[in-house]
Amino acid sequence: MISSIRSVKKSKKAIVICSIILFFFFTISILAPWISPHDPIQVNLLQKLSPPSWEYPLGTDHLGRCNLSRILHGARVSLGFASLIFISSLGIGLLVGTFAGYKGGWVDVLLMRFCEGVMAFPNLVLVLGIVGLLGPGLWQVVLALTMVQWVYYARMIRGMVVSMKEQNFITAARISGSSTSKIIRTHLIPNIIPPIVVMGTLEMGWAIMDISALSFLGLGIQPPTPEWGAMIHEGKGFIRSHPELMLYPGLMILFVVISFNILGESLSEHFGVKSRN
Amino acid sequence: MKNVQKKMLLFIAALLLVSGFLAGCSSEGSGSTTESGTEEKGNTITMSWPRDIGTMNPHVYNPSQLIGQSMIYEPLVSYEEGGELKPHLAESWEISEDGKEYTFKLREGVKFSDGTPFNAEIVKKNFDAIMKNATSHSWLGVINVLEKTEVVDDLTLKMVLKEPYYPALQDLAVVRPVRFLGEAGFPEDGDTSKGITNPVGTGPWLLDEYKKDEYAVFKRNPDYWGESPELEQVTVKIIPDAETRVMAFEKGELDLIYGEGAISMDSFNQLKESGEYTTDLSDPVGTRSLLLNSTNEKLADLQVRQALQHGFNKQAMVEGITLGLEEKADNILSTNFPYTNVDVNPVEYDVEKAAALLDKAGWKLPSGKTVREKDGQALEFELIYDKTDPIQKSMAETLQAEWSAIGVKLNITGLELTVQIERRKSGNFDIDFWYNYGAPYDPHSFINIVAEKGWGVSEAHSALPMKEELNQQVNDTLASTDEAERQQLYGSILGTLQEQSVFVPISYIKKSVVYQNNITEFKFPANRDEHPFNEIKIKQ
Numbered sequence: 001m002i003s004s005i006r007s008v009k010k011s012k013k014a015i016v017i018c019s020i021i022l023f024f025f026f027t028i029s030i031l032a033p034w035i036s037p038h039d040p041i042q043v044n045l046l047q048k049l050s051p052p053s054w055e056y057p058l059g060t061d062h063l064g065r066c067n068l069s070r071i072l073h074g075a076r077v078s079l080g081f082a083s084l085i086f087i088s089s090l091g092i093g094l095l096v097g098t099f100a101g102y103k104g105g106w107v108d109v110l111l112m113r114f115c116e117g118v119m120a121f122p123n124l125v126l127v128l129g130i131v132g133l134l135g136p137g138l139w140q141v142v143l144a145l146t147m148v149q150w151v152y153y154a155r156m157i158r159g160m161v162v163s164m165k166e167q168n169f170i171t172a173a174r175i176s177g178s179s180t181s182k183i184i185r186t187h188l189i190p191n192i193i194p195p196i197v198v199m200g201t202l203e204m205g206w207a208i209m210d211i212s213a214l215s216f217l218g219l220g221i222q223p224p225t226p227e228w229g230a231m232i233h234e235g236k237g238f239i240r241s242h243p244e245l246m247l248y249p250g251l252m253i254l255f256v257v258i259s260f261n262i263l264g265e266s267l268s269e270h271f272g273v274k275s276r277n
Numbered sequence: 278m279k280n281v282q283k284k285m286l287l288f289i290a291a292l293l294l295v296s297g298f299l300a301g302c303s304s305e306g307s308g309s310t311t312e313s314g315t316e317e318k319g320n321t322i323t324m325s326w327p328r329d330i331g332t333m334n335p336h337v338y339n340p341s342q343l344i345g346q347s348m349i350y351e352p353l354v355s356y357e358e359g360g361e362l363k364p365h366l367a368e369s370w371e372i373s374e375d376g377k378e379y380t381f382k383l384r385e386g387v388k389f390s391d392g393t394p395f396n397a398e399i400v401k402k403n404f405d406a407i408m409k410n411a412t413s414h415s416w417l418g419v420i421n422v423l424e425k426t427e428v429v430d431d432l433t434l435k436m437v438l439k440e441p442y443y444p445a446l447q448d449l450a451v452v453r454p455v456r457f458l459g460e461a462g463f464p465e466d467g468d469t470s471k472g473i474t475n476p477v478g479t480g481p482w483l484l485d486e487y488k489k490d491e492y493a494v495f496k497r498n499p500d501y502w503g504e505s506p507e508l509e510q511v512t513v514k515i516i517p518d519a520e521t522r523v524m525a526f527e528k529g530e531l532d533l534i535y536g537e538g539a540i541s542m543d544s545f546n547q548l549k550e551s552g553e554y555t556t557d558l559s560d561p562v563g564t565r566s567l568l569l570n571s572t573n574e575k576l577a578d579l580q581v582r583q584a585l586q587h588g589f590n591k592q593a594m595v596e597g598i599t600l601g602l603e604e605k606a607d608n609i610l611s612t613n614f615p616y617t618n619v620d621v622n623p624v625e626y627d628v629e630k631a632a633a634l635l636d637k638a639g640w641k642l643p644s645g646k647t648v649r650e651k652d653g654q655a656l657e658f659e660l661i662y663d664k665t666d667p668i669q670k671s672m673a674e675t676l677q678a679e680w681s682a683i684g685v686k687l688n689i690t691g692l693e694l695t696v697q698i699e700r701r702k703s704g705n706f707d708i709d710f711w712y713n714y715g716a717p718y719d720p721h722s723f724i725n726i727v728a729e730k731g732w733g734v735s736e737a738h739s740a741l742p743m744k745e746e747l748n749q750q751v752n753d754t755l756a757s758t759d760e761a762e763r764q765q766l767y768g769s770i771l772g773t774l775q776e777q778s779v780f781v782p783i784s785y786i787k788k789s790v791v792y793q794n795n796i797t798e799f800k801f802p803a804n805r806d807e808h809p810f811n812e813i814k815i816k817q
Contacts, residue, residue: 043678045590045597063597063671063678136664136691218664222691224674237667238543239520 015270018263025256029075036069041224049242061231061245062238070226071248077227078256081142082207086200088146093153094196098184100154101161112158115151123148127210128219136219138211138227145210149203156199160192195268202264205257212253228253320815321510322796324533325522329490329515333476335456336407336469343452343806344536345513348482348495350456353381353400354449356717356804360615362446366395366457366479376441376758383432387502389459389477397434401426402467403457404436410470418725418755419448419455441756443763444721451717452806481506481811490515495810506811520544526554526791533792533799535809537562540789542600548791555792558602559801561611561785563719565603565668567660567676568711568733569779571740572704575656580638582778586624588631589679595784598671603784609774611785614719616767621775631683642684649684657686658707661700664691669710672783704736712786715805724751724770738779747773 028035037057044064052059058067100111118126130144164170165188173183212229214220221227228249235245331341335350353367364370367381387395404426407414414420422442427435438445449455459477463469476484481501486494495511514531516522523544525531534540540548549556569576569585576582595605607623640649640656649656660676662669673689680687687708692700700706711734714722726732728751738744747770754766774780788801790809798814 041674041678043675045593045675048597063674218691223670223689224677234667237541240523240547241543 012266014262014266018259018266021255021259022263025075025259026079028072029079032072032076036066036072038066038069040065040069040073040226042066049238058248059244061234062242067245067248070231071228071252074226074228074231074249075252075256077138077221077225078208078211078253081138081211082204085142085145085149085207085211086204088142089150089203090153090196090200092146092150093157094189096150097154097157098161098188098192101158102165102180102184102188104162108158112155115155118148118151119155123206124210124213127214128217131214131219136222138221138225141211141214141220145207149207152203153196153199157192157196160195161188164188164191198264198267198270201260201267205260205264208253208257208260320508320817321512322508322532322810322813322815323512323514323530324535325514325516325525325531325539326536327515327517327519327522327539330487330493330513332472333484334469334473335458335478336403336410336454338413338453341453344808345484345493345495346456347452347480347804347807348511348810349476349478349480349484350452350458351478351480352450352452352456353383354446356447356450358803359613360447360716362450370446374758376443376756377438379436379438379445380429381434381436383434384502385432387479388500389461389479390483390498390500391459391461391475391477392500393460393477395457395479396431397428398431399460400434400457401428402460402463404455406458406463406467406469407454409468413470414454416722417448417451417454418442418721419445441758443755443757447717447721450804452804482511485510504811507814508810511810523548526793529793532796533790533813535788535790535792537786537788540791542602545602545789545791546600553794555794555796555799557790557799557801559788559790560613561604561606562788562805563712563715563786564606564609564611564782565784565786566606566609566711566713567781567783568701568706568709568737569781570704570707570709570737571777571779572736573658573707575654575658576707577740578638579777580634581640581656582781583624584631584634584638584683585680585685586778586781587627587634588683588685589676590626591783592626594672594675594679598668598675599784602789603786606782606785609771609780609782610713610720610723614716616764617720617771619768619771619775621772624778628683635683635685640684647681647684648686655686656684657688659688659690660708661690661692661697661706662710663694663697665694672710701733702731704733704739706733709733711780717804720767720771721755724754724767727751727770727774738774738777741777741779743773 037055042065044060047056047060047064048062050056050060050064056066056068058071061067061070096111100108126148127141127144130147131140134140134143170183170187173187211220212227212232215227215229216233218233221230223230231249232246235242235249238245326342326344328342329340330345331339333345333349334341335346351366353365354370355363355365357363364384366384366387368384369382371380372378383395383397383400389395404423407420408423411420419442422438422440422445424437424439427437429435436445457479458469458473459479462473462475462477464472464474479502481498481503482495483498484493485496486492492515493513495513497506497509514525516525519539519541522531522534523540526534526548545556548554569582571577571582592605595603608617608619608621610617612618635649635656639651641651642649660673662673664670670691677687677689697709701709701711713719726734727738728748729735738747741747750766750770754763754770757763757766790799790801792799795816796813797816798812799809800812802809
């Protein structure tokens with residue numbers, strides 16, 4: 001199986017297929033309010049745990065809410081917030097990484113030791129700690145994950161900046177009198193963005209897993225807002241009679257995270273980028 | 278060629294995934310095949326409990342488990358069906374005219390499991406040990422009013438109270454702390470709050486074998502003074518996870534699953550429908566209610582509180598969420614407690630009436646909006662719930678949806694249990710879930726906290742116009758010595774509370790039990806915390 005995944009990801013086909021799947025998920029998450037058949041938080045106890053029907057294509061949950069609508073809206077939360085985490089941690093990482101890498105000296109040492117300090121902890125432990133301090137809630141989770149993830153971007157960007165700033169085209173720019181900020185803006189950043197986006201693709205998979213995991217533990221999104229991890233948690237009480245309540249959101253997470261991972265791996269091989277794993 | 282290989286591998290991978298799935302879904306069928314193993318065990322049963330039974334010290338609380346404590350130790354008075362108090366270790370008692378002196382005649386011929394006799398001396402020693410640590414027992418009314426205990430003669434004990442307190446006997450029936458440890462169990466300084474040396478009691482069961490967090494084996498006490506149980510041995514296996522308990526039960530490793538919330542509603546119904554086991558529900562042991570905090574200025578208006586009560590379909594909610602394991606409640610206290618059999622007008626589900634009440638109270642729905650407003654303020658509340666409790670969570674979500682239909686916005690906040698209790702005790706909430714204590718604590722513990730500050734309930738009622746009067750009535754009731762007067766006071770207090778709708782009763786909580794068919798007799802104990810093993814009989 002491992003060899004099969006390797007061979008799949010090497011092929012360009014993987015990139016295309018995963019991109020299509022992810023494009024599909026992003027589309028439904030954007031269109032969720034218009035394409036979902038019901039209000040995802042509309043409780044209807046008379047219809048609870050009903051089997052799939054024309055009205056409820058995937059049946060209903062323990063409060064009679066439409067499973068399909070909840071999954072569609074759940075995609076919105078998972079993908080939306082994972083993207084938010086990606087953008088914010090990339091932003092901070094870019095700022096810190098280029099600054100440390102370009103400045104060098106004690107600034108670099110200080111920032112990088114800090115990053116290493118954060119990386120020394122298992123990710124989830126740190127996130128749990130931060131969320132524990134801030135209290136449960138989706139914004140707190142976003143904040144916690146951003147606080148943990150930006151260091152990976154910072155470390156990598158700093159490495160690339162250090163190796164790049166000795167290259168001839170940078171030296172040329174410096175000799176010709178360009179200011180530091182201009183060099184960073186026009187020469188460094190455009191060159192490091194593509195590999196970083198690749199890395200971000202992989203991190204997106206992680207972010208989705210982490211959001212779901214925290215919601216499953218009751219620390220992430222608060223009811224009644226639908227979210228895949230929280231839906232698995234709610235379905236747990238009905239695992240014997242209605243395993244599908246856990247299955248649907250579980251499959252969604254599986255598909256999205258696998259797609260992100262395969263896409264990320266294929267892209268990173270294409271660009272020659274090493275990820276954190 | 279390479280392409281074909283790849284496709285094959287993908288196909289195999291997909292196949293593995295699907296088969297994994299099917300295996301997962303069909304576990305139901307494989308679980309119940311082995312039901313042997315129960316046969317050879319003779320007159321013994323195995324049950325499970327979610328937590329370790331703890332130190333079997335009769336005078337302390339967590340982590341000691343009530344079920345174990347109640348097997349080894351016995352009370353002076355026992356609480357029976359319908360709140361009737363029966364002689365247990367005390368054969369009879371007399372109460373003085375002023376209600377301050379209780380004289381107990383102790384049962385003759387009772388021995389502790391180490392052979393030492395049970396007498397007034399040892400009862401006093403136990404009372405003294407409990408009173409040494411009185412602050413940790415202050416929740417129990419009798420401890421607060423107890424002045425002293427006196428040994429009159431070998432089998433007569435006098436209990437003197439500082440002031441009359443009618444539920445004293447009922448308080449003596451609770452599982453802890455007023456139960457009796459033998460001489461051999463006391464540490465040298467006699468202070469049991471720090472630990473005991475030996476769990477020596479008078480009860481029908483002895484702790485035989487114990488391994489922390491794994492199991493505890495109780496054997497029948499061969500020298501028990503009363504009627505011996507039929508069972509010879511009860512093994513309590515510690516299984517923290519509810520689904521694991523059910524699986525062990527289906528495999529025949531357990532004969533019995535018993536307790537409040539010991540089995541999920543879904544599993545209970547599955548086992549019931551399978552027809553292979555016996556399932557049963559107890560009478561109500563408590564009421565699940567909402568507590569509407571009248572110190573919130575919006576909730577201070579009786580019409581708003583009534584509207585909220587009219588504004589949700591209680592019947593559908595209780596049936597839908599508890600899958601029939603709980604029963605819709607109209608009374609704040611279920612009528613199987615003493616003095617609680619009062620007539621109430623059930624508040625029926627009536628959306629139009631709810632809307633009319635809110636209109637009358639000045640909360641109007643502005644056109645184009647979904648939430649009612651008054652003087653620019655939105656009709657918005659926060660409901661706090663224990664986030665690990667699936668029933669509270671589901672009910673919170675349902676109430677949110679139902680009340681939105683009458684123009685009330687409900688924000689729901691899941692909290693850690695300790696935080697929820699803290700916020701309740703400090704009165705820092707709009708709406709909260711609340712349960713009464715159950716037998717033998719109610720109804721007197723219930724009315725006590727309606728008057729007594731510090732538990733959140735008195736605070737929630739504090740904006741009622743008749744709060745002072747209520748407090749007075751509660752004090753009168755607890756000190757009353759006349760049965761008829763007491764009944765009348767209870768009726769009046771419960772009637773007022775019911776009318777004022779600070780408590781919104783939702784459902785009656787019941788205990789559930791599931792057992793293998795070789796158990797022929799099972800009875801729920803009348804006391805919520807007692808064990809059920811004395812009555813159990815097994816088909817050989």
